[in-house]
Amino acid sequence: MxxxxxxxxxxxxxxxxxxxxxxxxxxxxxxxxxxxxxxxxxxxxxxxxxxxxxxxxxxxxxxxxxxxxxxxxxxxxxxxxxxxxxxxxxxxxxxxxxxxxxxxxxxxxxxxxxxxxxxxxxxxxxxPETFFTVWHNVFERGALKSGEWFLVHGGTSGIGVTAIQLAAALGAKVIATAGSAEKCEACVKLGARRAVDYTAVDFVEVVKAETEGRGVDVILDMVGGDYVDRNIRSLADDGRLVNIGYQSGSKVTVDMMRVMLKRLTLTGSTLxxxxxxxxxxxxxxxxxxxxxxxxxxxxxxxxxxxxxxxxxxxxxxxxxxxxxxxxxxxxxxx
The missing domain is CATH 3.90.180.10 (Medium-chain alcohol dehydrogenases, catalytic domain)
Structure with missing residues (x-):
């Protein structure tokens, strides 16, 4: 030995x-x-x-x-x-x-x-860290299914590249946000149907356009702050928002009427x-x-x-x- x-x-x-x-x-x-x-x-x-x-x-x-x-x-x-x-x-x-x-x-x-x-x-x-995090939050907490729309923020982060690929491989339709044209191109190459340069375009409007006004079913967010309200507006009826970080702040104001009317689930976790x-x-x-x-x-x-x-x-x-x-x-x- x-x-x-x-x-x-x-x-x-x-x-x-x-x-x-x-x-x-x-x-x-x-x-x-x-x-x-x-x-x-x-x-x-x-x-x-x-x-x-x-x-x-x-x-x-x-x-x-x-x-x-x-x-x-x-x-x-x-x-x-x-x-x-x-x-x-x-x-x-x-x-x-x-x-x-x-x-x-x-x-x-x-x-x-x-x-x-x-x-x-x-x-x-x-x-381990990224795949465990993505699997638990997107597929267990968020219950993403084949055929559903999925939005992930920070698409070129370690979490983002994993989430895009796993969601696409398992049949979801993926939208990702990233901070430059180069990063958006990388997201599309990894399997995103659309990538949004958040420095130039409002992702809420892109989500509406891509989903014909319906919204996405699951969002994975590590930004927090003012993204929370924008995420809620981007979700479809019965949509699920999963937060795993709060780079822009953990304390937010939420319009609970919108949550109730759309029957949304707001959740999150730390591993x-x-x-x-x-x-x-x-x-x-x-x-x-x-x-x-x-x-x-x-x-x-x-x-x-x-x-x-x-x-x-x-x-x-x-x-x-x-x-x-x-x-x-x-x-x-x-």
């Missing part, structure tokens, strides 16, 4: 602030507890919640690693008591409660999935604080329905850029430009 090192390189958050507070440190290699898997990290996904955590706005759940990083891929290095689904050396990807920006990371076994043979580590690291059993159920659904689409080439994992682990600050700087199309990934040297 391979002997594990005692220490590892990890990216810590030293204070609160800009990308420069991400600093490499030597940390002890964690020991897996009951039901946990220790992963030798090959790659780690970079996500907006990591940026919020770095700024002091999204702390790690109590009892979990305070290091950033919510998704990784790699090989199983050790197993905790009762963890029996995998063996040492297996290629896996996992949703984490934190700690992904490191050479080794702990994952709960239910949130860990095998990596199909043809999917490289960098792509696999970009799957990090959910119990392990819930994440495990989402993982099983993603493993059964979404990962096979990736393995078959029907859904692409869109990688914007990769950075070495030690350059995590540069990866965050790239994310904060909002120029990226797809996922940003950290790679860990062997």
């Amino acid at each position: 391979t002997t594990l090192p005692e220490t590892m390189t990890a990216i810590a958050i030293q204070g609160k602030g800009g990308p420069e507070v991400l600093v490499a440190e030597e940390r002890p290699v964690p020991t897996p507890g009951a039901g946990q898997v220790l992963i030798k990290v090959a790659a780690a996904g970079v996500n907006r919640p990591d940026v919020l955590q770095r700024k002091g706005l999204y702390p790690a759940p109590k009892g979990h690693s305070e290091l950033p990083g919510l998704e990784v891929s790699g090989t199983v290095a050790a197993l905790g008591e009762g963890a029996t689904r995998f063996k040492v050396g297996d290629r896996v990807m996992a949703l984490l409660n934190g700690g992904g920006y490191a050479e080794f990371a702990l994952a709960e076994e239910p949130g860990t999935l095998p990596i199909p043979t043809d999917i490289p580590f960098a792509s696999a690291a970009a799957i 990090r604080i959910r119990p392990t059993a819930v994440k495990g159920a989402i993982a099983r659904a993603v493993g059964a329905h979404a990962v096979p689409l990736v393995a078959a080439g029907k859904v692409k994992v869109v990688i914007d850029s990769t950075f070495p682990l030690a350059k995590a600050a540069d990866a965050h700087a790239r994310m904060e430009t909002s120029q990226h199309i797809g996922k940003i990934v950290l790679t860990v040297a062997e």
Whole structure:
């Protein structure tokens, strides 16, 4: 059996602030507890919640690693008591409660999935956070069905490129918003029927035109703020609005008469604080329905850029430009 090192390189958050507070440190290699898997990290996904955590706005759940990083891929290095689904050396990807920006990371076994043979580590690291989030919010909470209209904001974000492709692959008619003509073109190439440059056009009017006044059935929104009222006006009767973020603010004024008359559902969720059993159920659904689409080439994992682990600050700087199309990934040297 391979002997594990005692220490590892990890990216810590030293204070609160800009990308420069991400600093490499030597940390002890964690020991897996009951039901946990220790992963030798090959790659780690970079996500907006990591940026919020770095700024002091999204702390790690109590009892979990305070290091950033919510998704990784790699090989199983050790197993905790009762963890029996995998063996040492297996290629896996996992949703984490934190700690992904490191050479080794702990994952709960239910949130860990095998990596199909043809999917490289960098792509696999970009799957858990976005695919779990999209699957749960669009297809479980939003109950999007084949033939329905779907609007996703931020179409070229990691969430956006995943949502466009999964919705289109499963038969929905997709409209996406993005912040430039180049980004709109990318959305259409990924499967959107129409992409709206929100800097130039009102998406509410485009939705009305595209759906012949009917509206869309499901909206996935991470903007919040004044988008909430505009989303409500864009929904069809019995439509569902699912919020997963609030970049423009979480406190809004809603015309409940419009909600009542159209019989709308307003919902939302955050994944990090959910119990392990819930994440495990989402993982099983993603493993059964979404990962096979990736393995078959029907859904692409869109990688914007990769950075070495030690350059995590540069990866965050790239994310904060909002120029990226797809996922940003950290790679860990062997």
